[in-house]
């Protein structure tokens with residue numbers, strides 16, 4: 020089956036083409052530079068950018084896949100959750116496209132697509148070897164722990180009760196005076212710092228549930244900087260601070276994921292979302308999985324962050340497994356949460 024996927028839930032405009040689980044093209048136009056000026060995503064600007072970029076991105080995706088758009092057999096698009104005006108751009112385009120072609124539309128939950136992205140191997144271009152797992156989704160807007168019992172069969176175990184992990188990276192980085200998005204910058208500086216220099220709280224790490232909380236950690240960093248303004252005068256001290264904050268976030272994510280995987284008796288742990296680009300998270304998750312004999316699958320970097328290939332691949336799996344097409348007149352579902 021030849022499918023097009025469209026993703027516009029936040030600040031990345033993505034169009035991909037997949038055939039039989041194989042990625043033929045996966046084009047993403049990122050708006051990070053535009054939003055960095057404002058220290059965060061501005062929904063109105065994101066929407067205008069999607070409107071401007073979607074058709075050029077689609078043309079590029081079709082050209083790279085060496086297909087004619089008229090050959091597409093189904094159109095998958097992010098229906099939610101996300102920024103409502105941004106979702107509208109991609110979803111309306113998908114509706115129109117599917118309608119004009121007379122082909123099925125399939126509305127996709129963005130988080131459900133993240134759940135399956137670790138199983139797409141872009142080099143081999145194939146969705147394969149799926150097994151049940153505990154999956155961590157960590158991005159700027161979400162922190163979710165999910166039990167993926169089988170294909171298209173999952174149960175959310177826990178989520179953040181306040182800030183998302185990426186939001187915590189970005190907000191604490193802002194306190195330290197780093198540019199948006201702060202996560203990658205903090206990761207870079209942390210490489211030269213001592214993660215044990217300062218002991219920051221690990222919120223909810225021992226709570227008997229699978230939820231997360233990160234706003235207290237951000238507040239702890241705020242008070243730390245108020246009480247130790249001298250830290251900002253030294254590059255080495257800033258690196259130590261970044262390393263210590265990063266260690267606190269990563270400890271919570273890794274420990275709670277491993278604990279859930281042990282409890283549920285799965286043999287595999289997966290992770291996706293922008294924060295999984297973090298080098299300490301990748302390394303610590305690898306260590307913990309090795310120690311506990313879990314297979315670890317982290318989505319490839321290009322598939323960790325928002326992209327349309329994961330939308331198209333999940334759309335194809337759903338159609339193959341008999342999920343009915345989405346009515347052509349369906350609306351977006353901006354707060355569609357996984358259950």
Ligand code: KG4
Pocket residue numbers: 029157158159160161184185186188189200201202203204206292293294295296297298323324325
């Ligand atoms: O999934 P994503 O690209 O977009 C959404 O939020 O949907 O994730 C972006 C988030 C930002 O908060 C960014 O700071 C964080 O991922 N991030 C990182 C790293 N790279 C991206 N956080 C920590 N370390 C990184 N290397």
Ligand code: ZN
Pocket residue numbers: 129133158292324325
């Ligand atoms: Zn995402």
